[in-house]
Amino acid sequence: MKAFFTDKLLSWNQLHNTRTMPWKGIRDPYRIWLSEIILQQTRVEQGLPYYERFITAYPTVKDLAAAPDEEVFRHWQGLGYYARCKNMLAAARQIVSEFNGRFPDTFEQIQSLKGIGPYTAAAIASFAFNLPHAVLDGNVFRILARYFGITTPTDSTAGKKQFAALAQELLAPGQSAIYNQAIMDFGAVMCRPQQPACPQCPLAAKCVALQQQTVAQLPVKSKKLVIKKRYFYYIVLEYKGQVFIRKRTGNDIWQNLHEFILMETPAPLDAGKLESEPAFTSLLQQTPYTLDGISAAFKQQLTHQTIYSQFILLTAVKQPAITDYMAVPRARLEQYAFPKTITDFLQNRSLGLF
DNA sequence: AACACGGGGTC
DNA sequence: GACCCAGTGTT
Structure with a gap:
């Protein structure tokens, strides 16, 4: 069941995934990091112009670390969740002061940076360094909840632990970067929150939610009264x-x-x-x-x-x-x-x- | 463990 | 109007 999942996902990615983004496939940890911070709880289409602006204004992490706070916030204006900007600036200066301007290359060191939690650390570790850490974002929660028919709330401690372990098991060995990119693209393009493309889905044959007709009910979130x-x-x-x-x-x-x-x-x-x-x-x-x-x-x-x-x-x-x-x-x-x-x-x- | 944090798209 | 988005830090 798990080999099927990973195999089908990777072959879908190879044959049908046409999604392109400026940061996709690159190895520069600075650019990957920048894109990931901008994209936290933010749609790709919304974050895209901000990414371009930041890369143009600050081509390297040293440029960003040296920039005046006000100027950086001005670039962030309109994107929301402004703590991201504050933490991003702090992290840039951390990299310069603690890591001598060189982006850290271990999962633990990456996650020690301000504004980087488990998701962003896994994303950078895999994309930039091909380290074997599975990403767990909204897309992955949704795909796994549906495919495996998991009803554990994704916003609970138990849920996070369960989904994280499962995501890690599914990670294709030696292909962390490509796999992580594939599963998120798959969530955005195929296993969408609403109107998922089940008729065209390569995982449909073994998707528990599809068989049980619970696709629209998954993933489960416990917060707020679910009506x-x-x-x-x-x-x-x-x-x-x-x-x-x-x-x-x-x-x-x-x-x-x-x-x-x-x-x-x-x-x-x-x-x-x-x-x-x-x-x-x-x-x-x-x-x-x-x-x-x-x-x-x-x-x-x-x-x-x-x-x-x-x-x-x-x-x-x-x-x-x-x-x-x-x-x-x-x-x-x-x-x-x-x-x-x-x-x-x-x-x-x-x-x-x- | 619960909550705050933004703006925008979709149905 | 409700839900969701390449989540994280704070209390």
Whole structure:
């Protein structure tokens, strides 16, 4: 599984990666360092002009170390996270004073510089010196969380440790620079936060999240209340004046309340295409029906979840073979408890809205 | 372990 | 409006 991952990633990089950036492939630790500081929590497109400006103004680390603070901050203006600028300047002067103007070439020494943490140290160590340190940035967290189906929060201590160890295991021996560059490019181009290119992904065959349909839910971050979105499609199936419902049980919301035939999907569905969904057809197998209508979308906000519901009105042509649900006369529905979403729906329907 | 730190792009 | 971006330093 791990060899597959690394092999596919490297071959994708070789065959399909067309991403170019001024600092890519170079060995000059000063330029690599500068690019990495600028790119912390910053998009490449946003940082690019700043990188060009800094390289032009300060071609070497000695130039930067000798520059007046105000001038350097002026160059940084508009980029944000200004502590980066302050630390960068301090590091430049550290390099001059402690390392005689020569960029340090061990991981520990690199990380001892101000503004350089584990990520930036690994990036410089690998790109400039091909040292075997795997980078762990937002891209790597996302790719590994999805590919291995890891739900450990990436912003927890345990998560950082777990992902760091895994990233290190996956690092291609002797190819640290190329591998680290490849995995970050892959995250930016293929395994994007939104709308990842799963159909074209060379890792798709073994991607746990893709198989489990949890790609959009990964990676998990613990900070802030994560409000999960869920998409319910309720099939209001009627036959001879009776409606199929069941009582909700189990470890989930709305325990002991009733509901119609539920089809939950991991993502919103085009209700018009519902009849071609495998889950829908398998649910209604051998139940001839007529489609009477589809309701508008209902939204309900719970503490930790947002529930989006839509109701599909069907009339069975013959006795349906639906298990786990009971047939209740429409007039008796008022004897059962339903979640607000469903009572809203029933209210609307009684008003003739559907 | 939790929080502050910026501006911009995307959906 | 929420999320995220080639994270790090401070409390």
